[in-house]
Amino acid sequence: MANERNCVFCGEKLGLFQFNDIRCADTLQMCCKTCAGELAKVNEAERCRRALRLGFAAEPEKLQAYVDMSEKAEKRRPACTRCGTKLRFMDHQYLDNSPVGNGRFNVIPAYCETCGKCEFYLPEIVGKIEELAFLVRSDTN
Numbered sequence: 001m002a003n004e005r006n007c008v009f010c011g012e013k014l015g016l017f018q019f020n021d022i023r024c025a026d027t028l029q030m031c032c033k034t035c036a037g038e039l040a041k042v043n044e045a046e047r048c049r050r051a052l053r054l055g056f057a058a059e060p061e062k063l064q065a066y067v068d069m070s071e072k073a074e075k076r077r078p079a080c081t082r083c084g085t086k087l088r089f090m091d092h093q094y095l096d097n098s099p100v101g102n103g104r105f106n107v108i109p110a111y112c113e114t115c116g117k118c119e120f121y122l123p124e125i126v127g128k129i130e131e132l133a134f135l136v137r138s139d140t141n
Contacts, residue, residue, distance in 0.1 A: 008056040009035040024048045025066035027059045044138065045070035070138070073131040078119070080112035087112055089139040092123060108136055 005014050008029045020036035021028040024047045031039070039047050048063040048070075057063055077086045087110035097103040107120040126132045 006030075006054075006056045007032040007035055008051045008054065008058075009039065011054050011056065022047065024051050024057070025059075025063045027062055029057055044141070069131075069134050073134040073138075076131040077135055078110060078132075080115060080117050081119075082117050083112060083115045085112050085114040087119065089121075089136045091140050095120075 006012065007014060007019070008024075009031050012032045012034075014030060014032060018033070019030050020033055022031050022036050022039060023029075024044065029047075029051050039050070042050075045067055048067050051057040052060055052063050052067070079086055090109045090111065093107055093109055094104055095107055097105075106123055108123055108126055109118055109120055111118045121132070126136055
């Protein structure tokens with residue numbers, strides 16, 4: 001039940017120039033300026049959950065699929081082997097293990113926010129595991 005004149009988060013009626021767009025699952029959702037400010041720092045999965053609550057969201061099936069994938073991926077998020085904290089992914093990095101530069105390879109680092117331990121994942125493998133690829137995208141955006 002998409003309605004182009006209501007904030008998807010609080011339901012407030014929106015005037016012609018009194019709204020913002022906020023990204024949820026690669027779709028733009030109309031919202032009031034108050035909600036846009038409050039949700040700017042909220043992760044995308046939570047924004048999607050909140051957008052679905054009132055029934056005003058554009059492309060709700062896309063938002064629900066994003067929420068479902070987020071939950072599935074979080075269940076499979078790797079944990080630190082030292083302390084058990086869930087790892088967070090960083091952007092791709094290039095490592096060079098040779099003095100002449102021939103040993104350069106691409107990795108995706110994951111780090112533990114508790115103890116500082118770092119692990120490296122190969123992009124080719126991460127790309128084959130849907131949940132890991134999702135986690136890398138969501139952690140690095």
